[in-house]
Structure formats: C-alpha cells, structure tokens
Amino acid sequence: MKVSEVTAPMAGKIIDVKVEVGDTVSEDDELLILEAMKMEMPIVAPTSGKVKEIRCGKGDSVGADDVLVVIE
C-alpha cells in the first residue's frame, strides 16, 4: 500500500480540517484550510486514497514541510 504524506507548503495556521480519518478522498479534494500572510488557501490531496492519519488540528500553527495528513 503506497503512503502519501501531505506537507505544509509554508508556515501558517490551520483554520479548518475538512476530512476525518478513514475518509476516502480524490486527487485535488480539499483536506485543510491553511492561513498564511492573512490569506486562506486550501491544501488539497496530492493523490486519491484513504485518510490514514491527520497530524494537525484546527488552530494549530505549522511550519513549512510539516506533515499534516497521511493518505494511503
């Protein structure tokens, strides 16, 4: 089973988590909303699969390259 890690493209704050562990997602589906430089942007699934792990929560501050979601 191939595992894909979704990382933060930049430092910022997670303002919404749109999926739960076990959800099936398609490529480009929105997983999270990240706020950086006072701008909200969606973090999307790089590939289709099942959400195996969510490593951040609403309100968390994250750094660039931090793993946010694991998809398998």
Add this chain to the structure above:
Amino acid sequence: MIEAIVHGLHGLLAGFLHMSLPNVLMIGGGLLLLYLGIKKGFEPLLFVPIGFGAVLVNIPLGGLMEEGGILRTFYDAGVMTEIFPLLIFVGIGAMTDFGPLLENPKLLLLGAAGQFGIFLTLLLALALGFSKLDAVSIGIIGACDGPTAIYVSSQYAPHLLGAVSVAAYSYMSLVPIIQPPIMKFLTTHEERTIKMGVVRSSVSRTTKILFPILTTIIAGLIAPMGVPLIGMIMLGNLMRECGAVSRLTKASENEIANVVTLLLGITIGATMEGHAFLKPQTLVVFGLGFVAICLDTVAGVAFGKLMKVFTRGRINPLIGAAGISAYPMAARVAQIEGQKYNRKNYLLMHAMGANTGGQIGSVMAAAVMLSVLKGMGNI
C-alpha cells in the same frame, strides 16, 4: 426687525445659494467613495475618510480648506511637510516581512521589472504635455503604492494630489480585477502550472537586521532624494526585526498608522473641491494611471517568463505580476491564479518575495526619478 429676520434666514440659505454643479458632483463622488469603502470593501481605511473629506470640502462656506480651517491645518502640517506619508512608511516597514525576498534575493529583479511601466507612463505623460514633475507623479501611480504616490505628488505636484491619490488607491483595490486577464494573456497553461517548491525560513536574524540598515545606506547613496522614503520604511522594518523595541513597532503599525491614515485620508479628500478637481486633466491622470499599472504587470510577467527560461523552468511567471508594489494584494493574486490552474500549486511565499521587492522597487523608482530631476536642475 423684519429685515433682521430676513437677513438671518438668508444666512441659513447661504449654503444652498452658493452650491454649484461641481460641488454637487463631487459630493456625489465622495458618496461613491464611501459606498465603495463601506459596502464593497474597497480600501475602506482610505476610501471612507477620503470620501468624507470630499463631501466636507464641497459644502460651500464651510471654510475647512481656507486659511486656518481645520483640514487646511492638517494638510499644511502633515501633507506639505511630508510627515503623514513618511509616518505611514514607518508602519509599512513594521508590517513587512522581507524574509521571502531574502530567501530568494533574485526575486528583487521582479520588483525592479514591475516598475518599468512607471517610466513608460512618465514618457507618455510628457508626450501629452504634462510638466516633468506632473509626469513623475502620474507615472508613480503605476507603482500601486499609495504612500509613495502621495509623497511624490504632495511635494512636486500638489495640484494633482487628490487625483493621483484616489487613482493610486482605486487601482490598488482593483488589482485582483486588473491583473488576472493580463497574467493569463501573457502566459501559457504550462507556465501557469509550474510549481515552485517550499520556501523555508533559513535567513538568520542577523541578516534580517542588517538588511534594512544596508539597504538604507546603499539605496540612499544611489538616489539621495529617496532617503526619506527608504529610510522610514527600513526604520520600521529594523524595529520589527531587531525585536528590541516591540512597543515602538506595535505603535508604528497600529496607533500611529491608524491616526495618520485617518488624517491623511481626510486631507486628501479635502483636496477634491469640485472646481479644482473636475477638470479634463483629472480624467487623463486616471487614464494614465491605469495604463501604468497594466504596463507594470506586463513588464513583471514578461520578466518572470525570462527568469523561467534562465532558471530552466523553476520560476512560475505568474509571480512576476507581484513585482508591482500593491502589498500584499498582488502576491495574493499570484497565489489565487496559480492555484486556479494547478490545485497543488502554492506560490504565495514566492510572490511575497517579488511583492516586497516591488515595494523597494517603487520607492527606488520614485527616488531615482526625483534624483535625476534634481540633477537636471528641475527641483
């Protein structure tokens, strides 16, 4: 007795009797700015006080811009002396993170390219018969940098201050509408989907502290007329990065910036008296300002395409559009447009680098033009 009453009533009607069509039109213009600021959210911090200032100054016999009038006093004390725009610059410096630019210093080139339209528009304004100082003030609208536009026009073309300021802030708020069609027209689908990777925070604190100091000295030596502008923005940034004066940093980006924005806005509005503002020249200023912003966007994106070639496809040309100063709107536009064509594309931090480069670029463009004019003996 009756005569006294008639005179008294006449006094109450004097305002109506002195009302002229230009005043009526400009009160309408002021109300339009209020509507745009309040209802549409276009630069409300500026458009609300500017709009109200325009309404105030067009009420006949109010005397607000007469000698000793309250708005004239603010204007003379804050605009003519350069104090207001320069204090705004301290606040901008305190709010700006030059980190993304320092991570990738070559993005400064996009900030320089994004000023190209200023010079083309300056030539166009000269060809249309504007004086050199008027042309500089009009061209600088293209920087999409309100405080720089206000600084330049208040000092060197005060009769254009209202038109230049309103044009600059109007176009700043319209950047998300003006830029995307130009960005799309100039790039291929493949270029718009280029991913640029993650910007990591590897710049040291020492570098961030040295940057404003060295930039001030070097830029000041190249274009001494720009020392007030670059000096104030870099002072604000030094305070932010050194961390030793957090009270001053917070005051600069909040209380001071807020008070000055209010006074600056209302005094700019007060320069929009109907008889002085409603001239064909004002429309020409708005038209040329629009041309300047479009040309700046074209130059930024075109230079982005060039950088894409030289970096073997590692630069997405869309971030070139952020080379104009409008901070941070232009960077946000690059992010939105990039993600529109590739959902997995995150250009924001790269665009922020170009955008902060544009801030330096617009200040330097103004400084260079003024220094050249001074060298020619025109100032």
